[in-house]
Amino acid sequence: MLDRITAFFQGIGQAVGRGIGLLIAWIVWPFMAAHGWYRQRHWMVKGPILAFLVLMIGLYGYFFWQTQVWTNFNPNFVDSYRWSERNVPAGQELPATAPASANATAPATGAKQCQSSAIVDAAADLTDMNVNQNAWISSMLLYRLGFFGIDWDHTPFLDNKASFQRGVNQAVRRTSTELVDSLGRVRGTSGINNNLQDARGNLQFDEFSWYFGLSPFGPKTPTPSYYRAAISKLRAFNTDLTSCNATFDSRVDNLIQFIDRIANDLGGTSAILRERSENYNAGWFDTRADDRFWFAYGQLYGYYAVLAAAGADFSQVIRERNIGSLWTDTLSQFKSALRIQPAIISNGREDGWIMPSHLAVMGFYTLRVRSNLVELRSVLDR
Template sequence: MLDPIVNFITRIFQWIGRGIGFLVGIVLWPFMWVGRWYGQRGLILKAVVGAILAIIVVMYGYFFYVTQFWTGFNPDYPASLAQARESTGAGDPVTPDAISATVAGEPEPTCKPSAIAGTSADLIDFNVNQNAWISSMVLSKLGLFGIEWRNTPFFDNKAAFQLGINQVMRRTTTELVDTLGRVRGTSQIDQNLQNARTNLAWSETAWYIGWRGPTRPTPSVYREAITNLRNFNTSLERCQATFDARADNLMQFLDRIAGDIGSTSDILRQRIEVSDAGWFDLRADDRFWFAYGQLYAYYGILVATRSDFAAIIAERNLTALWTRMEGQLRASLNVQPWIISNGNESSAFFPSHLATMGFNLLQVRSNIVELRSVLDR
């Protein structure tokens, strides 16, 4: 009685095995053909081809290493800045009576540097010096057999994280140039900040050769932005630059940050609506890590903002609200799933990490809007 059923199940597994074997054969056929071709060549050609293959293997090995191992990643990186909080704001005199150096017998004034500029320089350093900049690497541009890495489940998480940080750096340097680093209407743009903004506007995927010929790779241009920001802080310490720590400037900066975070939360929402493939959504991971990179960078920038606008925050009684916002920002960085899932929000088996990240973004945005409304009273 059971023989027909057993035979049917056996045939099903045989068909499945043949199908898998057929697919494996299709995948391995090019490699087998190359192997046969290689075995029939002369010694010199074998050596040349072997050297090229060895270089490719080494390049992919390095690419695997730099995409999987993150150097200097620490969600608590602003802790030292938070512990060294002062009541003075950026650009304010800090040692008006101390003589650090003398010029013609007169004391040289010393002012407080900008924590926003310093933190931005550190984050760019983290992106391009402590780690390799993934997006401009030639293997990142080649993808997987011509398929962009972001359309595969491999090698794109760190790149998306770095791009999220870079988005924040571009926003921050723009605000430093337009409002924070000058007295609007009465002072010229600081050249160091202008150069930093220009350098960070460079293409995120530039390699040594582009469509128009030789060009500068992205990391080398971003390294110049680090120098520009630190030069600005050096000038500010010497009281030779401006940081306009006014309440309306802080309010505008918070508006820009809230808008940036809101835009990213909308990107996550669109992805959630387009797909609920759970663990198999190949675009969910880069969306998640881009948003995570933004939160990672804004955590440091907002801690730095509290330092630069210390007098305004104390005057407007924003300390408790700001502390709560920082705590929620830090808590959101604890969400670090090994595999990103974009499942239906009511699913019992496929979590929705994008929904969780979107909630964290909107929570932070809500706190920023509340701070802004208090400033506007």
């Protein structure tokens, strides 16, 4: 009896071994055939083929490096700004003895000086991290080509950074719109600031544009160039603001509207997370779960910086309405959400016990943040 059991398992092992051997042979055969064909060719044929292979290996090596190395990724990076030490709201004249903002270009000695906008600094620095400190993944040639024709977003690898960057950019886009429409002007009595208008236009540009496109056919300006131009325009606005040649309207109704827009944006993301979590339960094998997770993470990452900056720009409103503790608690909710960094994103059943549901967890934290923002808006609107 024992011999038969042993023979049964040995048979299974041999069958598995043969299957693996056949699989390896099937994978290796095209390369062996190509090698045999290549070895018999003339050097005038071998040379271009070898050069092409070296080029592709180099491109894919660079692509792999850029997708896996996240330069200056730090959920606590807002602490380095020391915005809590600011006592003057954005756009207000600084006392004569007060030093200039560390992120502003100081005007001539003795000239009137105003407080720069921390929100503008945050938007510019977030975009700088996306396109200068890191490569913008979504418009790279190999990302556009996909994995053997399959969109990288439909694969379980090499697309997390791209989704994170697009999430950060979503937060910056929304912020630039609010800067143009309300924060960077006195509503009804001043025109739109040209620097902010140009920055918004550049940040709205297609996230996937490379140097050449098919629709329309011909050469194009790549996405990172537009975003770099937006950075310059944002910093130019802050330079003018520091010299008291621009406007930042830090009224309570502007803060209410800004918070409301962010809460609505996060509400949309929460709905996307919920839809994916409820309708797709493939666990570790859901190839779109990582895209949804890291987009939401990037959006929270961006809004955390923007709202921390808003606490400095609207410091007077926060003091007058006595919402300092509520504001701090809201930022703490962002920090809690940003601590979730699983190595592999799983979209299992919410009541499952083997594969976790990271989308449900991220959706929960997103709703917690949104709930705090709604409460902030309610208190400010009283």
